[in-house]
Amino acid sequence: MCILYMAWPSDAEQWRAAFARLAPELEFRLAPDIGDPGDVRYLIAWESSADLIERFPNLRVLYSAGAGVDQFDLSLLPAHVPLVRLVDPAMASIMTEYVQFAVLALHRDILSYRAQQTARVWAELPIIPAARRRVGVMGIGNLGLAVLERLHPLGFQLSGWNRSEKAVPGGRCYVGMEQLPAFLAQCDILINLLPLTPQTTGILNRERLDCLPMGAGLVNVGRGAHLVEADVVRALDEGRLGGAILDVFEQEPPPPEHPFWSHPKVLMTPHVASTVQIDGAVSVILENLRRERRGDALLNVVDRSRGY
Structure with missing residues (x-):
């Protein structure tokens, strides 16, 4: 089981460092070094593709690398894979x-x-x-x-x-x-x-x-x-x-x-009113891992009928 990051290359090392600091026990990978796609359970991405499940057949949760999700074509996402917004306080x-x-x-x-x-x-x-x-x-x-x-x-x-x-x-x-x-x-x-x-x-x-x-x-x-x-x-x-x-x-x-x-x-101003704070985003992911283990509802899941 691993978490794969395939969003902004400029932020990739900050994500690696945050996971290493906050959850060193988790396997974290950076695209394009995906390794075995079957290991990927959690994906952090900016957008999705039609072959998402073909590429990652065991994917459990897709996390948006930005606060918004309008860049995702929700019709391409399989119903059993929740899309989660990385919003923290x-x-x-x-x-x-x-x-x-x-x-x-x-x-x-x-x-x-x-x-x-x-x-x-x-x-x-x-x-x-x-x-x-x-x-x-x-x-x-x-x-x-x-x-x-x-x-x-x-x-x-x-x-x-x-x-x-x-x-x-x-x-x-x-x-x-x-x-x-x-x-x-x-x-x-x-x-x-x-x-x-x-x-x-x-x-x-x-x-x-x-x-x-x-x-x-x-x-x-x-x-x-x-x-x-x-x-x-x-x-x-x-x-x-x-x-x-x-x-x-x-x-x-x-x-x-x-x-x-x-x-x-x-x-x-150049789209700077608010941005994803990486430590806070990792904390959301870790809390959702705990919730998943307990069988509780995940935080910040997108309601596909509303689009957010």
């Missing part, structure tokens, strides 16, 4: 740090002050108290809830939008597509943390962006495909969006001619 902490920074930057007009600095303009902008700023989160899973809990002490008016009812600290949860326009209409700052599914692809298009209050701020830390990027540019140019802090994009990096690079109302 450190990832949530890192994500909430980024979102808190982004919300405060939009709240205190930092993008406008950056543009003023570039133009050598010295001018004060009105300060709006946090208690009068409405901040909404799309997607109230573990990360969305952690973001809401981090923002709550700052005094913002909070709300969330989700496919099912969830508790929002100090605020309201809007549910389902029928309540999406009403949710967007009261978001001075909108944070997207949705998983990417066929239902959420392109969800922030012109129609939805036009539901936002004039001058709203946008934080996208979900997936690039959630945004119709041309519609975001239009909304920025027309003033519907007053600023956007974007960490994920349809193409990464965006092509050199993309207007996001030079737009004065956009701050881009």
Whole structure:
């Protein structure tokens, strides 16, 4: 029995070192040195292939090497092999740090002050108290809830939008597509943390962006495909969006001619809002090994009917 890593070569030695430190009794292999494929019970990969079980006939669990799983074609995965997301508490902490920074930057007009600095303009902008700023989160899973809990002490008016009812600290949860326009209409700052599914692809298009209050701020830390990027540019140019802090994009990096690079109302970061923390990911795998031995349910198994 062994665990095989076949994802990012640049991270491979860090994974080897983590397993050697945290579980030296386990056999850990790095692709392309697979050895006997029949020994592979647990696979850490970025994506799957149609011949997965043919290659690894005794595979028990497939672990996603990233926090998301939209890169996997779930139809290619055999029903008896669970797909598991490597999400640990450190990832949530890192994500909430980024979102808190982004919300405060939009709240205190930092993008406008950056543009003023570039133009050598010295001018004060009105300060709006946090208690009068409405901040909404799309997607109230573990990360969305952690973001809401981090923002709550700052005094913002909070709300969330989700496919099912969830508790929002100090605020309201809007549910389902029928309540999406009403949710967007009261978001001075909108944070997207949705998983990417066929239902959420392109969800922030012109129609939805036009539901936002004039001058709203946008934080996208979900997936690039959630945004119709041309519609975001239009909304920025027309003033519907007053600023956007974007960490994920349809193409990464965006092509050199993309207007996001030079737009004065956009701050881009290179998909760094949160990343898999290798020690934490190995701890999830080890806990799942213990659960498997006890016959308990595994942590972070993807619900294939939902796609996340």
